[in-house]
Amino acid sequence: MKLSFYGGVNEIGGNKILLEDDDTRVFLDFGMSFSQSGKFFSEFLQPRKCNCILDFQVTGLLPKLEGVYRQDYLEYLGYPEEERGINAVLISHAHMDHSAYIHHLRKDIPIHISHASHAIMKTLEDTGSGTFKDLLHHTATFRIRPKKSGAGYTKIKGEDAKTRRPLKVFKYGRKYSIGSLEVVPYEVDHSLPGATAYLIHTSEGAILYTGDFRFHGYKTEATERMVEAAIEEDIAVLIIEGTRVDEKAGNTEEDVLETAGKFISTVSGLVAVNFPARDLARLKTFHRIAQKTGRKLVLSFKHAYLLEQFSALGDNMYPSIDDPHLCFYEDRKGWGLAGRDDYPQNIVEQDYYTWERKYLYRDNTINFREVRENQEQYLFYCNYFQLNELIDIMPKPGSHYVRSVCEPFNEEMLFDDRRVRNWLELFGLGEAYQIHASGHANYPELRKMVEDIKPKKLIPVHTEHPELFKQIHDNVECPKLNTKGTD
Ligand SMILES: [Zn+2]
Missing domain, CATH: 3.40.50.10710 (Metallo-hydrolase/oxidoreductase)
Structure with missing residues (x-):
């Protein structure tokens, strides 16, 4: 079993975590890093669609990986056809820093989401504007066809080019499998409905990926149920978000x-x-x-x-x-x-x-x-x-x-x-x-959760202070950002 971190390392957001076990490869979230994007782009200086994923890769926004990206973009760049290299992308929730780069994924990669995330993504697609906004759908670009009327060509666009991505809209608490993995999604409370933590059984024990969560909103009981379920398991690796690991208290x-x-x-x-x-x-x-x-x-x-x-x-x-x-x-x-x-x-x-x-x-x-x-x-x-x-x-x-x-x-x-x-x-x-209440758990809550779950290893993501988790657990692995791609 192998974990590679392509985002969410020493920063809040941009989560893109590749989990490989036997022949099964899944991404946990495929989000945008606001800090990396802000280094190069602003409102009126944006990645160009005509250069496809290259603008994103050159500026370090997307990793160089095979079998992951949209075929219409790759073809347009003159790249050879690739086999699908990912079994699924498991989305924790529909915030941009966890899900925005679904847009760039091949149209045959299944996207796993909760019903509430589906509702939010549908709203974003149907009511939003912008160039890179494919989430539930894949709208192929750079395609032309001969005009019906005779001479010349026309661009295929809009509804004509649109296909629905393969979606797995799951029920919380129900186990299912992806290749060699067994997955159970749990609802957690966050500042966006539909936030999900994933319990994943691998050949080397159970992994719990928390996504973003808190204990002080209207769905606190959901987070508590997730923790209770995790206590019953033998968690080998807990991948935990730590946005507020440096904060002791806050508003509910x-x-x-x-x-x-x-x-x-x-x-x-x-x-x-x-x-x-x-x-x-x-x-x-x-x-x-x-x-x-x-x-x-x-x-x-x-x-x-x-x-x-x-x-x-x-x-x-x-x-x-x-x-x-x-x-x-x-x-x-x-x-x-x-x-x-x-x-x-x-x-x-x-x-x-x-x-x-x-x-x-x-x-x-x-x-x-x-x-x-x-x-x-x-x-x-x-x-x-x-x-x-x-x-x-x-x-x-x-x-x-x-x-x-x-x-x-x-x-x-x-x-x-x-x-x-x-x-x-x-x-x-x-x-x-x-007056505000955060979408994230604070230090005492994170500490109690880790003490209750007792994972063998703790990997903090989505935080600027991963080292603070060493006060909480004696086997903390601060992840390294993978900047190389697969090779
Ligand atoms: Zn979030």
Whole structure:
């Protein structure tokens, strides 16, 4: 049995761990490293699609491996055809730093995900933009065919080139096999629904890969069940995330509910709030605050789409889009015709993507006029990219901005943060009210978990401080980043 680490080493995120046992080879996550990407790329300097995976490989974002990458890209680069070299990719959750590079995988590699991860990835694919966004599907590029009408060629693109990837959407707790491996996925609590830890039986004992997890959200019991199951096993190797191994304490989701709720109950004007877009636990927290304070939480059409996916799963952990304390915001873009009765509806619709149009006609869809006139009734979701909506809403005196995201930890985030401050100052909103709960377990929790599970070996990933785990366990292997590829 062999483990190779192509990401997630001495950094938070970018997990790409290759597990090889007998003839079976699986990747645990296939994520993007934000820090490596930030070394070379920015918003307007991006890897080129026309150079396919080479731009990613040359800049150290993707390892040089055979039998892993998309055939359409390799062919276009003039590379010979390859055999599939990977049995499956097991995704812990749908955060970019664990899953974004699924885009670059061959279309015949099965992707293993939870139902909730499927719902999130479907939302990302259907409502997102960008060049490298294939997740559940594979949309072949660089393909041409003769025109039906006669002379010349046409590019094959869009739906014509789209195929569904082979997906294994598993049930938690149910054992299945991949080649010589036996796998049991367990749900864990994280700042994104559908997070999964994998118990994998290999020829050299059981491996537990935790993905990202915590013990202080609405699904804490799931993490506890995973630990209990692991205690029953003889764990040879525990691959554990350690984002917060250097932190002793922090807020719980209930703390956010209580303190933000208390603050918001004192606000007389509009409350604008920013939280991570797909953190449905946080969305639930602010929905509960809206209920308690008699406000309505105003969300985006992307939220509506995401909540619908979860309702379709029968998951009633999160509010339905018909909930009386939810509204959806018709933002102004394109010609900015939201709320303009002097234009025909078919013209107004053209400001919106096809998937958005059905939300325009809901009873609980509102535009800036309604928010501007009744500011004290709303808890308005306003992320960084929506700050310009404040120009239409014109928050009245006594309004506040609640910031429920992590503190800035790099230069780019500091610049963005300064811009947010300028907007708040512009509208007299004062200092942002900061309250957040992390998606990750802290030191005492990590320590207790390791002591309970008693693995023979501990491998910390997804942390800048792997060496701190030596205080927790006497057989810690700090992984080395594999930069060479297979050879
Ligand atoms: Zn995560």
